[in-house]
Amino acid sequence: MYFYGISGSNKIGGSSYFIKLGDRKFLLDMGLDPNLPGVYPKYENLYRKKLLTTMGDLDGVIVSHAHLDHIGSLPYMLKEGGKVPIITSEATKVLGKTLLLSAPKESDDYIEIFKKDEIEKVFSLINPRETMVAKDYEINLYDSGHILGSKMVEIVTQEERVLYTGDFSLKNMITAKKMNLSSIKSPDILLCEGTNLNKNTNSYINERLGFIRHANKVVANGVLLIPAFALGRTQEVVCLLKNAMKSQLLKRVPIYIDGLSVEMSELYNELGVDILDDYVKIAPNRFSETMDDSPKIIVCSSGMLLKNSKSYLYASKVLKNENNSVTFVGYQDKRTPGFKLLYEKNFNFKATINRFNFSAHGDEREIFQLIDRLKPKKVVFLHRNLKDQEEKELEKRLTKIYGKNIKFYFPKDGEELNL
Numbered sequence: 001m002y003f004y005g006i007s008g009s010n011k012i013g014g015s016s017y018f019i020k021l022g023d024r025k026f027l028l029d030m031g032l033d034p035n036l037p038g039v040y041p042k043y044e045n046l047y048r049k050k051l052l053t054t055m056g057d058l059d060g061v062i063v064s065h066a067h068l069d070h071i072g073s074l075p076y077m078l079k080e081g082g083k084v085p086i087i088t089s090e091a092t093k094v095l096g097k098t099l100l101l102s103a104p105k106e107s108d109d110y111i112e113i114f115k116k117d118e119i120e121k122v123f124s125l126i127n128p129r130e131t132m133v134a135k136d137y138e139i140n141l142y143d144s145g146h147i148l149g150s151k152m153v154e155i156v157t158q159e160e161r162v163l164y165t166g167d168f169s170l171k172n173m174i175t176a177k178k179m180n181l182s183s184i185k186s187p188d189i190l191l192c193e194g195t196n197l198n199k200n201t202n203s204y205i206n207e208r209l210g211f212i213r214h215a216n217k218v219v220a221n222g223v224l225l226i227p228a229f230a231l232g233r234t235q236e237v238v239c240l241l242k243n244a245m246k247s248q249l250l251k252r253v254p255i256y257i258d259g260l261s262v263e264m265s266e267l268y269n270e271l272g273v274d275i276l277d278d279y280v281k282i283a284p285n286r287f288s289e290t291m292d293d294s295p296k297i298i299v300c301s302s303g304m305l306l307k308n309s310k311s312y313l314y315a316s317k318v319l320k321n322e323n324n325s326v327t328f329v330g331y332q333d334k335r336t337p338g339f340k341l342l343y344e345k346n347f348n349f350k351a352t353i354n355r356f357n358f359s360a361h362g363d364e365r366e367i368f369q370l371i372d373r374l375k376p377k378k379v380v381f382l383h384r385n386l387k388d389q390e391e392k393e394l395e396k397r398l399t400k401i402y403g404k405n406i407k408f409y410f411p412k413d414g415e416e417l418n419l
């Protein structure tokens with residue numbers, strides 16, 4: 001297999017990888033980097049390197065899941081690639097389309113690249129499917145346990161078997177089926193996400209219990225604001241809170257959702273995962289201005305308090321009262337107001353600021369577990385955020401564990417591999 005990492009190899013954001021198996025050419029994911037507003041992966045490098053003459057030369061584009069960093073530049077396919085099959089799950093098609101259409105409304109930091117009609121057109125070309133059998137290759141999608149509809153991608157030819165994990169988790173979550181490894185055969189090459197390489201997280205159960213204890217304390221007298229990513233994290237946190245209320249581990253107070261989290265949650269309901277019900281309501285119009293400080297929970301995008309997003313507007317109010325808490329449940333990029341509030345603390349506020357780790361990515365233990373189970377011949381780590389020195393040390397550690405049985409690769413963006 002030939003591999004060319006267009007973007008998202010040694011960074012998290014804007015994932016897109018070109019692979020060639022025999023004469024067959026595929027793109028794995030077409031993302032956007034949320035930290036590079038208005039910029040999409042350098043697809044023109046595929047022409048420059050003579051890997052493609054047009055996007056129409058591709059045999060397929062496979063989209064692992066609906067997060068912006070994996071699907072955000074899909075409308076680029078309309079440039080000469082209109083007839084190429086786009087392979088993805090039903091849920092990814094439904095969630096991805098709304099996410100792309102609504103992302104510009106979410107925050108002042110978002111720069112629109114694709115027009116509304118381009119987004120609508122590219123999604124209308126998707127015929128969702130989880131298997132595709134062609135004359136000389138086969139593609140299969142399997143649940144990857146990351147968010148609703150997230151899939152790993154298996155491509156099999158006569159010569160090779162390749163597995164791309166996309167974003168994955170081996171933890172059982174409430175809103176996503178656990179990664180399904182039951183029918184997967186050992187691949188020759190594993191393209192593996194490495195978000196949490198070098199990190200081992202607390203047990204998921206302990207983290208959830210700690211979070212519920214904390215929520216109980218806050219809603220005794222105040223407002224709990226949870227800035228959360230619109231897709232995935234919002235729904236997982238809401239279900240966790242709701243379940244705790246149902247089993248009387250948490251005092252029953254109203255749960256409101258707002259921002260892009262609302263549209264995404266409505267789609268979850270349509271896709272058969274109940275988010276909105278008697279426990280969870282959509283916040284009334286202008287609630288961030290009109291609400292009082294009576295006990296309640298607000299789960300709202302953006303997860304990083306991007307400027308002028310709904311969570312940013314709520315935070316400006318919630319932070320003024322000492323009974324309230326702003327509680328983060330996801331990754332904070334260094335440039336965002338969320339990061340500054342959490343780590344720099346040079347603001348004038350009275351509420352408490354807290355953080356819990358609900359990563360929907362496998363930690364290092366899970367990544368090793370996956371390798372142990374799949375026994376691939378070669379592993380390529382992508383979607384990773386390590387310093388060169390950390391990678392060298394990790395490589396040494398991996399060689400110690402796996403000896404010469406498995407070869408490991410850490411390509412940088414723009415690098416090619418002949419595997």
Ligand SMILES: [Zn+2]
Nearest residue numbers: 065067146167
């Ligand atoms: Zn993701």
Ligand SMILES: [Zn+2]
Nearest residue numbers: 067069070167
């Ligand atoms: Zn990702």
